[in-house]
Amino acid sequence: MVVCFLIHTVCPLTALSPAECRVVYCRVFGPEEGVLAGEGRQLSALAEAVPGEEAPVLQEADVGVARLRAGDPFAQEMSAVWLGVQSLGFTLVCQPHENLLLAQGTLRTLTRLCLDHLHLLGPGSEVLLRSDRIDVLLSRLLPHGQLLFLNHRFAQSLEKEVSAYVSK
Incomplete structure (x- = not known):
């Protein structure tokens, strides 16, 4: 099961201080939702733990898997599958027994749909104003x-x- 989906900022590691990482969008699934409510600082720490470099296109995007220790910010050990595209990082936090190849494929599909239909990398894009559209994508690709x-x-x-929903 996926526990959390994050969109956060990434920069070359030499240019990013820990205070500059920003969680732009977060969706928590299941019983962990109450645990993470209001834990913006810990989610920023999670986003900082996921490395990222700038990449020009999705095919060349940096991708990886990280093991998260228990207690930071989750009560048990988790796996994080991440994908960095230019200045944004997309992360799925999964339970340790999940199929990580399936999670990576789902993350690539979700990232492609976000970039294509929501124009997240365009000038003046506001992820926070498009959160309802991201929620629709998540409800279809990751139900519960x-x-x-x-x-x-x-x-x-x-x-x-x-496409039909975005054109409304």
């Missing part, structure tokens, strides 16, 4: 935090649904 195996037909129908 469950990773789904996506076939081609479902991916196409999701693409059409997202």
